[in-house]
Amino acid sequence: MSSVPAQAALRVLSAGPGVTLQDTGRHGYLRYGVTAAGPMDPLAYATANLAAGNAAGSTAIEISLGGIELTAEAEPLAVAVAGGDFAISLDARVLPSAALVLTIEPGAVLNIRAGQSGAWCYLAVAGRLVVPQLLGSNATHTRTGFGGVDGRAIRTGDRLPVEPSRRSMPSIGAIAAPWLDRPPEIIRVVLGPQDDYFSAEQIAAFLDGPWRVSIKADRMAYFLDGPRLTHAKGYNIVSDGIAMGAIQVPGDGRPIVLMADRQSTGGYPKIATVIGPDLGRLAQARPGTAFRFEAVSIAEAVAARREEAAALARDLVVEPLVRTQFSSEFLLGLNLIDGVVNPIEHARIT
Amino acid sequence: MPPVAADAATASAAPRFLNAGETALVVEFGETVDPAINDRVLALDAALRADPPAGTREFVPTYRSLMIHYDPLQIERQTLIGLVHKALAVSAARTAAAANWIIPCCYDSGFGEDIEEVAQLLKITPGDLIAWHTAASYRIYMYGFAPGQIYLGGLPEALAISRRPAPRPPHQPGAVLIGGGLCVITNFAMPTGWYVVGRTPERLYAAARADAFLFQAGDNLRFEAIDAATFLALERRVASGEVVARQSAA
Numbered sequence: 001m002s003s004v005p006a007q008a009a010l011r012v013l014s015a016g017p018g019v020t021l022q023d024t025g026r027h028g029y030l031r032y033g034v035t036a037a038g039p040m041d042p043l044a045y046a047t048a049n050l051a052a053g054n055a056a057g058s059t060a061i062e063i064s065l066g067g068i069e070l071t072a073e074a075e076p077l078a079v080a081v082a083g084g085d086f087a088i089s090l091d092a093r094v095l096p097s098a099a100l101v102l103t104i105e106p107g108a109v110l111n112i113r114a115g116q117s118g119a120w121c122y123l124a125v126a127g128r129l130v131v132p133q134l135l136g137s138n139a140t141h142t143r144t145g146f147g148g149v150d151g152r153a154i155r156t157g158d159r160l161p162v163e164p165s166r167r168s169m170p171s172i173g174a175i176a177a178p179w180l181d182r183p184p185e186i187i188r189v190v191l192g193p194q195d196d197y198f199s200a201e202q203i204a205a206f207l208d209g210p211w212r213v214s215i216k217a218d219r220m221a222y223f224l225d226g227p228r229l230t231h232a233k234g235y236n237i238v239s240d241g242i243a244m245g246a247i248q249v250p251g252d253g254r255p256i257v258l259m260a261d262r263q264s265t266g267g268y269p270k271i272a273t274v275i276g277p278d279l280g281r282l283a284q285a286r287p288g289t290a291f292r293f294e295a296v297s298i299a300e301a302v303a304a305r306r307e308e309a310a311a312l313a314r315d316l317v318v319e320p321l322v323r324t325q326f327s328s329e330f331l332l333g334l335n336l337i338d339g340v341v342n343p344i345e346h347a348r349i350t
Numbered sequence: 351m352p353p354v355a356a357d358a359a360t361a362s363a364a365p366r367f368l369n370a371g372e373t374a375l376v377v378e379f380g381e382t383v384d385p386a387i388n389d390r391v392l393a394l395d396a397a398l399r400a401d402p403p404a405g406t407r408e409f410v411p412t413y414r415s416l417m418i419h420y421d422p423l424q425i426e427r428q429t430l431i432g433l434v435h436k437a438l439a440v441s442a443a444r445t446a447a448a449a450n451w452i453i454p455c456c457y458d459s460g461f462g463e464d465i466e467e468v469a470q471l472l473k474i475t476p477g478d479l480i481a482w483h484t485a486a487s488y489r490i491y492m493y494g495f496a497p498g499q500i501y502l503g504g505l506p507e508a509l510a511i512s513r514r515p516a517p518r519p520p521h522q523p524g525a526v527l528i529g530g531g532l533c534v535i536t537n538f539a540m541p542t543g544w545y546v547v548g549r550t551p552e553r554l555y556a557a558a559r560a561d562a563f564l565f566q567a568g569d570n571l572r573f574e575a576i577d578a579a580t581f582l583a584l585e586r587r588v589a590s591g592e593v594v595a596r597q598s599a600a
Contacts, residue, residue: 030410030419031395032555032563033493134557144497144538193368193376238383239494239501241410241417243374265412265494273371301372302422309423 006074012158016066019154020140024057037139041280044083048122051080051175059138060124067113072104078126078169084118099175118284127165173318182281194269209292219261228253239267245274275301378415397437453595455548455573456581464545482506498537498555517541551585
């Protein structure tokens with residue numbers, strides 16, 4: 001009788017608060033009060049998955065400013081990391097990019113921590129994280145204990161079983177994804193659904209700001225600092241549905257952008273909604289970041305969305321890092337493979 | 351919360367189409383809590399769910415509007431609005447008949463944690479509160495805020511109470527709350543700006559149950575007062591997977 005080989009896994013050596021498993025979200029249950037959750041930066045999340053050769057909507061690890069340190073168990077695991085400008089190191093050697101594919105050898109330590117800018121990044125393992133779903137999804141919503149690892153955030157000591165992909169991946173490569181370089185100065189919105197609760201002057205004040213992300217900013221909501229807005233006809237409405245990116249203005253006149261972990265319904269007027277392509281741009285803004293809003297039409301928002309989808313499908317390239325980008329000491333520990341890998345091509349082959 | 355109003359004019363007017371970004375369309379039938387308005391929301395919801403247009407993702411009925419989540423790269427907003435108009439033309443009524451539920455509720459101290467406070471504020475006795483709360487028939491307008499949490503209309507006028515100026519500490523799962531002229535049954539422990547008047551041993555959401563969510567929006571509901579011993583007995587049955595809310599003929 002042959003022994004069963006140990007299953008491949010990612011082992012979490014340490015995790016800060018707010019590191020969670022996410023997929024595209026728990027869809028179909030908003031009508032029962034169930035928040036979809038899902039990634040704060042959908043574009044970075046999809047980028048990491050595609051760079052890892054996965055379907056864009058595969059389960060990945062969302063890393064907060066709390067950071068994470070992990071290793072591979074049983075066999076080498078290829079991963080892709082993309083999102084904010086985080087600092088990534090492998091066995092204490094700092095890597096020269098914040099968007100990478102790399103292979104973690106068993107026992108090697110991958111460390112991802114807050115860097116120069118950005119608030120979230122995504123780690124996608126090439127293959128599949130084997131975690132039980134709840135209502136058809138792995139997305140974590142910690143407030144209700146839905147999804148993730150036993151309904152909670154990832155913590156030190158967690159072991160995440162992996163079914164590794166059998167595709168070839170470069171040992172280490174930079175992900176060329178220029179769409180992740182998104183200055184947050186302007187966040188585009190579509191006005192409504194309750195913009196008629198505000199006068200024209202107040203709509204103008206809302207767009208002009210300037211706004212800053214306050215220190216009260218998490219997966220549920222980003223509270224904004226800036227001018228106080230006033231309502232033209234009160235601030236109590238009969239509760240209705242809330243889309244991700246909805247900007248509600250409660251009685252104190254301080255806008256709140258409702259994010260991935262928002263409640264399904266709410267009772268304050270929503271002056272505008274951040275367009276899908278700018279959700280990640282806003283999510284990546286740390287407290288203190290200044291910006292203003294720009295109103296766009298539905299047609300403009302859809303055009304931006306179409307452009308984003310096309311770029312993702314067409315232009316994602318993983319470039320093996322060249323030797324000049326590393327110290328010789330670093331290179332000794334790596335087995336660099338030449339050649340450019342287009343993960344989209346990979347996906348077609350398999 | 352604006353007052354609950356029966357407004358016949360709003361209940362028959364053409365809906366407004368509001369933008370909630372480029373991926374969600376709000377079909378709004380009114381701005382008040384009104385059974386006739388909610389009926390129209392639920393009728394449209396039923397019609398669209400029976401034959402979901404390609405590119406639509408999710409339908410979320412609330413008191414007075416239906417939020418349609420869609421993929422704008424698959425269906426254009428104008429096309430979607432056209433299909434909503436078509437669905438409105440054929441959906442005169444909800445397709446499914448409303449169920450009538452009786453749900454057990456314990457009002458004893460320790461369960462109805464805020465009953466004394468509410469009685470003082472409304473200048474009534476706790477006994478009056480329980481009598482009125484159990485005498486009324488409620489309509490389930492919608493789920494919202496948290497999984498399995500339902501919002502009920504039909505709270506007697508005498509129990510209408512403003513919400514708290516500041517939230518109270520988290521209540522227990524199953525807490526029955528009143529505030530702003532409405533009643534809520536919860537499923538998860540959460541802080542709230544409402545008042546806890548009782549607790550049900552029933553679980554409106556249970557992942558392992560065949561019907562993970564027990565009720566449908568549009569169903570009717572009454573509360574049945576139980577004592578603490580009955581609560582504990584029913585709670586054990588619920589924990590073993592049983593449903594203790596029951597349906598009545600009317």
